[in-house]
Amino acid sequence: MTNLPNDDRRALMMLSELIEPGDGELDDLLAEVGPIEAVKRIWEGDVPERLHRLTSASVSCTPDPAARADQIAAATEAAGARVLIPGEPGWPEQLRDLQTVCDADEPHVRPPRCLWVKGPHDLAELCARSVAIVGSRAASEYGQHLADDLAADLTASGWTIVSGGALGIDRAAHLGSLARGGATVAVLACGLEMPYPKANHSMFNMIAEQGMLLSEWPPGSTAMKHRFLTRNRVIAALTAGTVVVEAADRSGARNTARYAAELGRVLMFTPGPVTSSQSIGVHRLAREPWEARLVTCAEEVIEDVTGIGGPLASAPPPQRRPLDRLTEIEARLVESLPRGYVVDTARLAAAAGLPTDLASETLHRLQRMRWVDRIDDRWRLARNPRP
Amino acid sequence: MTNLPNDDRRALMMLSELIEPGDGELDDLLAEVGPIEAVKRIWEGDVPERLHRLTSASVSCTPDPAARADQIAAATEAAGARVLIPGEPGWPEQLRDLQTVCDADEPHVRPPRCLWVKGPHDLAELCARSVAIVGSRAASEYGQHLADDLAADLTASGWTIVSGGALGIDRAAHLGSLARGGATVAVLACGLEMPYPKANHSMFNMIAEQGMLLSEWPPGSTAMKHRFLTRNRVIAALTAGTVVVEAADRSGARNTARYAAELGRVLMFTPGPVTSSQSIGVHRLAREPWEARLVTCAEEVIEDVTGIGGPLASAPPPQRRPLDRLTEIEARLVESLPRGYVVDTARLAAAAGLPTDLASETLHRLQRMRWVDRIDDRWRLARNPRP
Incomplete structure (x- = not known):
């Protein structure tokens, strides 16, 4: 019976040593069964052929993955570093866009x-x-x-x-x-x-x-x-x-x-x-x-x-400052949404200093006005905002 | 009775001295009555108020416009120059685009x-x-x-x-x-x-x-x-x-x-x-x-x-060389049409080394394929050619 890391963080640290970051096949496995179970399956050889090939050598010289995870955690601490995992406070949600x-x-x-x-x-x-x-x-x-x-x-x-x-x-x-x-x-x-x-x-x-x-x-x-x-x-x-x-x-x-x-x-x-x-x-x-x-x-x-241009911005040439057409609350939300980011309602409301329900209602209106796009429950500045 | 220049060329030379080039009001008058009649009307004061104001001083110290036109022609010859007028051989038709x-x-x-x-x-x-x-x-x-x-x-x-x-x-x-x-x-x-x-x-x-x-x-x-x-x-x-x-x-x-x-x-x-x-x-x-x-x-x-890109051309990103999809004659016509120009069929046929009727037939096909645009009886490369 394999000795498993006792939390997700350690399991992910362990997996980072085992398989290069960004690997789609491991990513799919993690999404399906979570980090601890993924470690278990890898150590048991119960994974797709490619993942097995990638990991079998390391697995055979690491009989105790839990102990190895502890070593990595200790080395991390010794380096004065810490580990962030997806979803916890401080994790930059925009990294999800890589999907x-x-x-x-x-x-x-x-x-x-x-x-x-x-x-x-x-x-x-x-x-x-x-x-x-x-x-x-x-x-x-x-x-x-x-x-x-x-x-x-x-x-x-x-x-x-x-x-x-x-x-x-x-x-x-x-x-x-x-x-x-x-x-x-x-x-x-x-x-x-x-x-x-x-x-x-x-x-x-x-x-x-x-x-x-x-x-x-x-x-x-x-x-x-x-x-x-x-x-x-x-x-x-x-x-x-x-x-x-x-x-x-x-x-x-x-x-x-x-x-x-x-x-x-x-x-x-x-x-x-x-x-x-x-x-x-x-x-x-x-x-x-x-x-x-x-x-x-x-x-x-x-x-x-x-995306909020000075006189030289190229966005919509006819009106120089289309933001002027928005209400103050609408404009505040648009200005709080950095171009290129996908941000959730709560975060955006906080950035704009608005209560969440008001922000949500206004964002849905801005969506109909084609100022913002909605992706699941998150928001993005529309490519060519049109009032 | 005013002494008028005896040909269009001299009348236009005369008018060039009188009113700055590109003037829309004179241009409209020329389109309506031609150069000689335009000189006549200007000398008779029978023109819109603005043109009259622009020309009256010069007219009053130039009693004989025909003689003045001859002087300009002589000065032109003395300078080793000649005058081209619209429509004659050698006149660059693309200047019409300024309209x-x-x-x-x-x-x-x-x-x-x-x-x-x-x-x-x-x-x-x-x-x-x-x-x-x-x-x-x-x-x-x-x-x-x-x-x-x-x-x-x-x-x-x-x-x-x-x-x-x-x-x-x-x-x-x-x-x-x-x-x-x-x-x-x-x-x-x-x-x-x-x-x-x-x-x-x-x-x-x-x-x-x-x-x-x-x-x-x-x-x-x-x-x-x-x-x-x-x-x-x-x-x-x-x-x-x-x-x-x-x-x-x-x-x-x-x-x-x-x-x-x-x-x-x-x-x-x-x-x-x-x-x-x-x-x-x-x-x-x-x-x-x-x-x-x-x-x-x-x-x-x-x-x-x-508009015919090497590997870095930005036109249609999916196909690198969309020209490859055309027949040899189609491609020759497209390649003979410089981007930004509007060219008539005869000139284009000559440039492509094709008989005019074959060129015309092919150009109409290229128009349906959205490779070229037709403007009156002239042709222009479409902005984003699509086969």
């Missing part, structure tokens, strides 16, 4: 099973108004300057900067935010006790104190190429939009960009000289059928992710 | 009444495959380099470069084309005997020999600010698309861009560093509701103006 981009070609795009986090914040709150800034590791001076500026200005306007903790653009974005006292979020592709790359060691320490480190992998996991790609979907899904600052012709940032576009997040890029190899990838983004928006400053980023 | 952007706010957007030209070419042929490259006078080294490169590469691919003969981007574009032996077209806002600015004197001489100088104003007309704006509509209308290479925040190039967009021509821009004041205007173009396309090289310009 919508499932694709047979890409087995690793399901929502995270659990997240290791380190930092003094509520992750959901931190990411409720967040933008990703990503780009090349081999960034130019120009690109780093731009990422730093954008991050600093967005931070000053109350937006959280999410990035991947890499050298180059990611680093410049994190530092730009930290310099303004921002609680920036670094989403890593390895265990939080040894954030990669080492050259960013002191930056990671600052982020753990002032912002938040995040990973889907348990302590002891090393950064591997495929893990960066898997990680990118989390950066795109956490945020209201992704800005690609520089990207060479073949760059991981383009992978994040594609996730953002597929998730219905706002995809943005900053232009550069056509003569710069580090701008080839961003200029190419502009020519893909992804509706990538050119941005040159934080104000334009905010305009794009809130 | 579609008439706007009460802008009295000067009607098609040209006649054109002074200088150069050894057929203007219509020259502009059948043409692209405008425009931008700042105070261009950066980067911008000039880019304009020069684009113009050279487009010329090498058989495209005519049209620009405004100004310093900066215009100059770089003309020179880039001339260096590759191109017949570049400079559209001026003054008489052809004294092309402005003088600093481009030797360039204008090269263009008059190898390409073509163009103006709506008779000899003796000086370049004035409002004339540049009037002129810009001709640059936009002559060409299949306009590329704005650099533009400061308030720039005439943006005016040309707006005409291009309103005419349904392809509007393109080249990006630059967001830190460059000369790129502010182009980046702003990208955020207007004009569907401006980011281009970084001649290939992308050609992709955009022909």
Whole structure:
């Protein structure tokens, strides 16, 4: 008889070590039987052929999964980290949107099973108004300057900067935010006790104190190429939009960009000289059928992710401020709904400072007016709001 | 009894001196009674109040309009130029599209009444495959380099470069084309005997020999600010698309861009560093509701103006090369139809190397297949071709 982990959290930590994040087949099993039963079936070999093949070697050298789960929990604590599981307070609900981009070609795009986090914040709150800034590791001076500026200005306007903790653009974005006292979020592709790359060691320490480190992998996991790609979907899904600052012709940032576009997040890029190899990838983004928006400053980023334009916003050209046509309560709800997010009524009511029943009634009216879309019991800003 | 010019051409030359090009009220009068009768009515004061006010001073000091027309004709000949009038061989029919952007706010957007030209070419042929490259006078080294490169590469691919003969981007574009032996077209806002600015004197001489100088104003007309704006509509209308290479925040190039967009021509821009004041205007173009396309090289310009994409073209994302679905003759006709132009059957048949009746029959089929639109008896590539 297998010794099972004694709670869902430990079972999920255990499973994260066993099978790479985002795996659709395990995700389906979890949805069906829950984490503890899933561990039991894996140890008993009572799972689909592919899952069995993936896990049998690990299972045979781990006779006691409960003990192993305890070891991971201890390593997590030793790293000063904790584990968040779906649905509990602090879990960013927008990660659920990854369900919508499932694709047979890409087995690793399901929502995270659990997240290791380190930092003094509520992750959901931190990411409720967040933008990703990503780009090349081999960034130019120009690109780093731009990422730093954008991050600093967005931070000053109350937006959280999410990035991947890499050298180059990611680093410049994190530092730009930290310099303004921002609680920036670094989403890593390895265990939080040894954030990669080492050259960013002191930056990671600052982020753990002032912002938040995040990973889907348990302590002891090393950064591997495929893990960066898997990680990118989390950066795109956490945020209201992704800005690609520089990207060479073949760059991981383009992978994040594609996730953002597929998730219905706002995809943005900053232009550069056509003569710069580090701008080839961003200029190419502009020519893909992804509706990538050119941005040159934080104000334009905010305009794009809130969908509430200044005079240059492209949304409905005839009326400059269609919001003016709404009642104050309607407008407050629309303005509280960040573009690209799907938010439940209670959360939205709280953000707009309204009682839930009034918010619910108003949201249904806004739906009929085609300002918002309803998805199950959650709400999203309509793509082209029309009063 | 007034002494009238003895042919339409002279009457139009006369009227060009009298009333600024693009004037809607004179245009309506010309459409109604023809040029000679229009001169007669103006000299007799038998015209709408506004036209009378515009012309009475000139009329009173020009007792003999026929003699004045002869003087203009002599000055034209002395300048080595000639005058083209609408409908005659060499007249670019696409200028007619300006009828579609008439706007009460802008009295000067009607098609040209006649054109002074200088150069050894057929203007219509020259502009059948043409692209405008425009931008700042105070261009950066980067911008000039880019304009020069684009113009050279487009010329090498058989495209005519049209620009405004100004310093900066215009100059770089003309020179880039001339260096590759191109017949570049400079559209001026003054008489052809004294092309402005003088600093481009030797360039204008090269263009008059190898390409073509163009103006709506008779000899003796000086370049004035409002004339540049009037002129810009001709640059936009002559060409299949306009590329704005650099533009400061308030720039005439943006005016040309707006005409291009309103005419349904392809509007393109080249990006630059967001830190460059000369790129502010182009980046702003990208955020207007004009569907401006980011281009970084001649290939992308050609992709955009022909509407026949390489792998990166955005048109219909599902099928990469929808042309493959057409028969050879259908495809040849579609490929001969430059995006943004309206072309008559005979011209299109000639371009595709097909007998007119076969071309006509095929075009009607392509219309049913929604590949082309018919406007009177002329044809245009459909905006989003669908097989």
